[in-house]
Amino acid sequence: MTAAADWRQTKAGRLWLRYRLRWKRRELLWRAIRAGRGLTPVADRTALIRRDDILLFCCLRNEMARLPEFLAHYRALGVRHFLIVENDSDDGSAGYLRAQPDLSLWCARGSYRATRFGMDWLGALLFRHGHGHWCVTVDADELLIYPDWQARRLPALTAHRDARAIPAMGALMLDLYPQGPLGSADAPGDAPLTDRLSWFDTGPYRSRIMVPRRNRRVQGGARERMFFADQPHRSPTLNKLPLIRWNRRHVYVNSTHSLLPPGMNDLYDGPGDPRLSGVLLHSKFLPDITARAAEELTRRQHFHDPDAFAPYHQWLTGAPVLWHDGAQRYCDWRQLLDLGLMGAAGWLGGDYPYARIILQKTR
Numbered sequence: 530m531t532a533a534a535d536w537r538q539t540k541a542g543r544l545w546l547r548y549r550l551r552w553k554r555r556e557l558l559w560r561a562i563r564a565g566r567g568l569t570p571v572a573d574r575t576a577l578i579r580r581d582d583i584l585l586f587c588c589l590r591n592e593m594a595r596l597p598e599f600l601a602h603y604r605a606l607g608v609r610h611f612l613i614v615e616n617d618s619d620d621g622s623a624g625y626l627r628a629q630p631d632l633s634l635w636c637a638r639g640s641y642r643a644t645r646f647g648m649d650w651l652g653a654l655l656f657r658h659g660h661g662h663w664c665v666t667v668d669a670d671e672l673l674i675y676p677d678w679q680a681r682r683l684p685a686l687t688a689h690r691d692a693r694a695i696p697a698m699g700a701l702m703l704d705l706y707p708q709g710p711l712g713s714a715d716a717p718g719d720a721p722l723t724d725r726l727s728w729f730d731t732g733p734y735r736s737r738i739m740v741p742r743r744n745r746r747v748q749g750g751a752r753e754r755m756f757f758a759d760q761p762h763r764s765p766t767l768n769k770l771p772l773i774r775w776n777r778r779h780v781y782v783n784s785t786h787s788l789l790p791p792g793m794n795d796l797y798d799g800p801g802d803p804r805l806s807g808v809l810l811h812s813k814f815l816p817d818i819t820a821r822a823a824e825e826l827t828r829r830q831h832f833h834d835p836d837a838f839a840p841y842h843q844w845l846t847g848a849p850v851l852w853h854d855g856a857q858r859y860c861d862w863r864q865l866l867d868l869g870l871m872g873a874a875g876w877l878g879g880d881y882p883y884a885r886i887i888l889q890k891t892r
Contacts, residue, residue, distance in 0.1 A: 698797070704814065
C-alpha cells in the first residue's frame with residue numbers, strides 16, 4: 530500500500546476526501562445550472578409529467594437513423610416522457626423529435642466537448658425535472674435491457690428497487706457489430722438492431738475500483754481487442770449507471786460511468802456481479818460509423834484528448850472487420866444472463882451460474 534493510500538485510511542484523510550468530493554459535486558451542479566441557461570426550449574411539454582412517471586434523458590446529434598427504434602424500445606419499457614437535448618443536428622432529427630407528443634426538446638448550439646460531452650446540459654434537466662423520478666439517462670445508440678425485460682417492464686423493475694431501497698441499476702455497454710466490415714449490416718435498415726448487428730464479444734472483462742470516487746472502470750470486449758490491444762488502459766469504459774431514482778444531490782461525473790455522491794458507484798461491479806443489472810445494447814457500429822468517424826477527425830468532440838484518438842477514428846474510416854472466430858451471435862437476455870454479462874439476484878427467484886465470466890477486480 531502506498532503512503533498516499535495509507536493516508537486515505539486515516540480519519541483526517543477520510544474527512545479530507547469527503548470534503549473534496551462534496552465540493553466537486555457542488556462544482557458540477559453549478560456547471561449544470563449555468564449550462565442550462567444556454568438551452569433553448571423547442572417543445573416544452575414537461576407540464577405533462579406526472580409524479581410517478583419514469584423519465585428518459587438524452588443528448589444527441591444526427592441520430593435520425595436510430596430514433597424510431599430508440600423511442601419505440603423505451604416506450605415499450607415504460608418510459609412516459611423523454612427529455613432530449615439536440616446539438617446541431619442537420620439530418621431531420623430535430624423536426625422528428627419536435628413532433629413526438631411524449632417528448633420535450635431543447636436545442637443546444639454550444640460545444641459538446643466543452644459541456645462535459647453533454648452532461649452539463651443533461652445535468653440541468655435532471656436537476657429541474659428529474660428529482661424524485663426514476664430516470665433513464667442514455668445515449669441514442671444505447672438500448673437498455675435486463676432479465677425478463679419484455680415481460681416485466683420498468684415500472685415493475687423500479688418498484689422492485691424501491692422495495693429494497695436500492696436507488697439505481699447498473700449496466701454493461703455491449704458493443705454489437707456485423708459479421709462483415711464496418712459500414713455493412715447483417716439485415717436491412719428497417720430490421721431490429723440485433724438483426725442488423727448480430728454479434729458481440731463475450732469477454733474478457735476486467736474491473737478496477739477507482740479512488741477517490743469508488744467508481745468502477747470496466748474495460749475489455751470488442752473495441753479493446755480490435756483497437757487498443759497494445760494499450761488496454763486506454764480502451765473505453767464499459768460500465769454505466771443508466772437507471773437511477775434521481776435526487777438533486779446527484780450529479781454524473783464522467784458520462785454515466787460514475788456518479789456523486791460516491792456511494793452510488795458501489796451499486797454495480799460489472800460483469801459477474803450477481804446483483805440485478807442490465808446491458809446497454811450499443812449500436813455504435815451501424816453502417817453510418819465510417820462517415821461518423823471521418824467527421825470526428827475534424828469535429829474533435831468525443832474525447833478529452835482528440836489527437837490521441839485520431840488513429841482510432843482513422844482506423845474506423847477504413848471499415849475493419851470486428852468479427853472473429855470467438856464472436857457470439859446475439860440471441861436474447863437469457864444468453865447474456867448465462868454468460869454473466871448481467872445479473873438477476875432477487876429478481877427471477879433463482880440463482881444462475883456465472884462460470885463463463887471471471888471478473889478481475891483490483892484497487
